[in-house]
Amino acid sequence: MSWQQRIGAALEQRQQQQALRRRQPTTASGPGWIEADGQRLRNFSANDYLGLAQDTRLAAAWHDGALRYGNGAGGSAHVTGYHPLQQRFEARLAEWLGYPRALLFISGFAANQAIVAAMMAKGDRLLADKLAHASILEAAHLSPAELRRFSHNQSASLDRLLAKPCAGETLVITEGIFSMDGDSAPLAELAVSTHAAGGWMMVDDAHGIGVVGEGGRGSCWQQQVKPELLVITFGKAFGCGGAALLCSEDVADYMLQFARHLIYSTAMPPAQICALDAALSAIKLADSERQRLHDNIQHFRSGAAERGLSLLDSSSAIQPLLVGDNAAALALAQRLRQAGCWVSAIRPPTVPPGSARLRITLSAAHQPADIDYLLEALDASHDR
Ligand SMILES: Cc1ncc(COP(=O)(O)O)c(C=O)c1O
The missing domain is CATH 3.40.640.10 (Type I PLP-dependent aspartate aminotransferase-like (Major domain))
Incomplete structure (x- = not known):
């Protein structure tokens, strides 16, 4: 097998598994927001838990x-x-x-x-x-x-x-x-x-x-x-x-x-x-930000429970929604994007096979209204 064939086969395999990774340019657009392709979206994918990335x-x-x-x-x-x-x-x-x-x-x-x-x-x-x-x-x-x-x-x-x-x-x-x-x-x-x-x-x-x-x-x-x-x-x-x-x-x-x-x-x-x-x-000095993040996590988890969205058992800012299938996770992330929320679909090999998920992350920079917006979008987009 030549170099070219080896690389081509590896890419083809990723493609077939709906696991090909692509990057998309994005810019931060105010605390808790992101801009991609000219669209401003609520950002539920960053690890910027206290909102310091734009401080x-x-x-x-x-x-x-x-x-x-x-x-x-x-x-x-x-x-x-x-x-x-x-x-x-x-x-x-x-x-x-x-x-x-x-x-x-x-x-x-x-x-x-x-x-x-x-x-x-x-x-x-x-x-x-x-x-x-x-x-x-x-x-x-x-x-x-x-x-x-x-x-x-x-x-x-x-x-x-x-x-x-x-x-x-x-x-x-x-x-x-x-x-x-x-x-x-x-x-x-x-x-x-x-x-x-x-x-x-x-x-x-x-x-x-x-x-x-x-x-x-x-x-x-x-x-x-x-x-x-x-x-x-x-x-x-x-x-x-x-x-x-x-x-x-x-x-x-x-x-x-x-x-x-x-x-x-x-x-x-x-x-x-x-x-x-x-x-x-x-x-x-960020006790109030940590408290706000904690409140946001509680708010999100109770809203998800009311809507029957099954989250993994996490009390941290990382709130994964298990989907299972790669293509379904990608499609759900896409529908959320159309609805105005940026949430990443995480697929194998980053997570174990069959456990593709939305990795929803919360931040002190989010307002309760942003979280309600995400919950509504999830409710409308997620086939359960
Ligand atoms: C648990 C863990 N360790 C290490 C890293 C890598 O850290 P860095 O992004 O600074 O390379 C990450 C980040 O993605 C992580 O989640």
């Missing part, structure tokens, strides 16, 4: 930062790209979350790849939740360590895997709030099992940080759990981009030697760090 405080900090410090970091943090702003912001994050150290990464995907690659060696064992994010599983598949997956959120299933002997080290990985299902991991139970077996725990709290826990400190804070490795990302509630690992002094120093995504990649631009610093200040 002018962040924009001003980014703008001022670029004027003062330039556009790019100019090199890896190991060369000339480690700006004092980064050092200060890392210290601020560490203090906020009660860890000795924080290390910035340019994205959550890069952080997960780097951490798994640096931690895991041949003979080790990586135990990941079945629904762990692609960035974790991708890294795990590339790793020489053995990968086993435990049933979603089932500590008994994790216990069974932990009971098997392993000559090397064990790392258990889960998410705080799951990106596609919106439910929370039983972190305390998983931590007890992991530590009883002498393992370490890594939690990716991309969807919990800023949103849950006292002052937005995330799922681990909320559940009083302190994993050895905590990953937070800044593309969601922080309204920006980038990620950080929270860890011990030794782990941070170890990562600086062995995390190749840190060593061989240009550091985060200082102006972006200015915006992140402003985002952290905003998040610390």
Whole structure:
């Protein structure tokens, strides 16, 4: 088979499965709104849970930062790209979350790849939740360590895997709030099992940080759990981009030697760090936004129940409506778009086969009337 035939066959297969992915240019159009193809739509697909992605405080900090410090970091943090702003912001994050150290990464995907690659060696064992994010599983598949997956959120299933002997080290990985299902991991139970077996725990709290826990400190804070490795990302509630690992002094120093995504990649631009610093200040003060988001979630779930719409069991800002069939999920997303709501259809391989869904996300930027509008549109468009 030639390159051309291989690529053609893969695309054809995706097409036949109604799983071909396409991107559509969109622009933000005011908090909670998006513009696509000249149409302004209510946006129920973003991870901008607190409405910070368009916050002018962040924009001003980014703008001022670029004027003062330039556009790019100019090199890896190991060369000339480690700006004092980064050092200060890392210290601020560490203090906020009660860890000795924080290390910035340019994205959550890069952080997960780097951490798994640096931690895991041949003979080790990586135990990941079945629904762990692609960035974790991708890294795990590339790793020489053995990968086993435990049933979603089932500590008994994790216990069974932990009971098997392993000559090397064990790392258990889960998410705080799951990106596609919106439910929370039983972190305390998983931590007890992991530590009883002498393992370490890594939690990716991309969807919990800023949103849950006292002052937005995330799922681990909320559940009083302190994993050895905590990953937070800044593309969601922080309204920006980038990620950080929270860890011990030794782990941070170890990562600086062995995390190749840190060593061989240009550091985060200082102006972006200015915006992140402003985002952290905003998040610390965002109790009313978190309350509004919580109210929006309650409002949506009770409206969905009244209309007989079956949502997955989630109390987070991620409210999936299971459809099952790929084509049906796409058609429903299309009908909603015609009705003025942007909701993404998520299909395999992002989610398990047969579980295509609408991934509805709510934000503090939504008004109750926007949510009523979506509920009416869902009621009218969804064949149940
Ligand atoms: C759970 C989880 N981890 C990691 C990532 C990747 O983060 P980033 O978008 O910063 O690369 C995502 C985002 O899509 C996510 O949902």
